[in-house]
């Protein structure tokens with residue numbers, strides 16, 4: 001792969017690169033390779049210029065995982081071709097910049113769906129593998145890494161390795177979830193999930209507390225394909241932890257005698273208007289006046305009241321895309337958090353400790369006067385990836401507004417909440433993180449996993465070229 005390097009460190013390559021949560025803006029030299037050879041050229045440029053390089057997909061990580069202030073950013077979104085698709089086996093091979101949106105739109109007509117998807121369809125497969133993303137079916141399907149059968153990785157040290165569970169297995173289990181620190185996935189093969197119908201049966205019901213939602217998840221888990229909870233973070237006292245659960249199940253031939261229509265992309269798409277009236281592209285402007293404690297308290301109360309009355313025990317059929325990508329209904333909804341942006345605090349807590357830890361998180365938020373505007377609850381299971389964020393338990397993801405006046409408070413609150421999570425044997429997730437400290441990250445990952453990861457880093461990236469703002473925050477220069 002050696003040859004002339006077309007990349008240079010020139011001012012015209014400098015771009016502003018933001019975190020998805022808009023809580024951090026950086027200036028970097030950005031390169032968008034279209035081939036593995038150009039990835040090698042970008043590494044060579046980093047080496048010759050003494051700069052570090054971070055990898056980036058569509059930049060959907062909430063914090064600083066794909067940022068590299070004053071360094072190089074290798075953006076993989078132009079490597080976005082589907083290389084091979086076998087509708088008989090459901091195995092697909094893609095370049096890393098292919099998005100989940102591209103993926104499901106390509107395969108659904110053949111009766112397949114991605115086995116694991118995030119709440120937004122705009123993430124890339126490279127970014128999904130880099131963080132080892134989970135979906136609303138984590139308790140059943142595990143993370144995306146469980147469905148990756150093979151990948152090719154180009155390392156800064158000059159190796160091009162094919163990895164699977166049988167070949168270079170150690171690198172396989174470390175690079176998936178390795179937050180872009182060991183090399184660039186240039187090709188990924190992923191097993192898709194066979195579906196019979198384009199629709200899901202979705203049950204919605206209200207829950208009164210964390211104890212209640214945990215009990216309901218446990219009752220339903222064996223019979224559910226997807227489960228997700230929403231928590232009204234403004235509720236206090238005896239109503240603390242109240243919310244709503246959505247359970248979704250695949251349809252069978254008895255439920256959907258004519259599946260062909262539902263498997264068409266046009267019949268999956270999210271509507272262009274909300275309630276048939278508001279253009280969705282303008283919705284964030286309509287939401288913005290409500291994006292304060294009073295407005296969000298009212299929005300959460302209205303949602304809970306609806307879910308506990310007319311929406312309680314409601315069953316509807318929904319397309320896979322409508323159920324999976326709820327957060328894409330309102331494009332750019334995050335702009336309602338402008339100018340400061342938002343941060344997410346997502347913790348993963350073992351089953352027995354979840355009720356106490358998540359209740360404490362909400363009590364503390366109220367005590368600090370910094371209340372999360374959105375709370376999402378999921379069930380998880382452990383996996384065998386080196387830098388895993390999963391536990392046999394639950395996660396609770398809290399979105400906090402990030403403003404000049406509250407950010408010191410949010411930082412302190414996060415530290416207090418993290419201590420409780422770690423004492424309970426819990427974990428955090430780099431894809432969502434902006435606030436962890438190095439000590440906290442190293443405590444939950446454990447010295448054994450970190451030593452193994454550092455050894456692989458020294459082997460495949462001996463000059464420590466791959467770094468990000470997140471990696472420096474949590475691991476220094478990996479030395």
Ligand SMILES: Cc1cc2nc3c(=O)[nH]c(=O)nc-3n(C[C@H](O)[C@H](O)[C@H](O)COP(=O)(O)OP(=O)(O)OC[C@H]3O[C@@H](n4cnc5c(N)ncnc54)[C@H](O)[C@@H]3O)c2cc1C
Pocket residue numbers: 020054055056057058059060061062065066076096097117118119120122123124125126127128129130131132133134135136178179180181183184185186327431432468
């Ligand atoms: C609205 C919203 C909802 C979300 N819901 C979920 C959810 O339900 N579950 C979940 O798990 N996550 C969720 N996420 C987080 C998101 O799935 C992850 O942050 C994902 O990694 C983003 O992918 P990306 O393509 O944007 O990658 P980026 O954010 O750009 O990068 C993510 C990581 O992957 C690395 N990387 C990128 N490309 C490559 C490559 N080719 N080779 C090696 N490393 C690479 C980067 O260095 C970085 O460390 C959500 C995010 C948003 C904005």
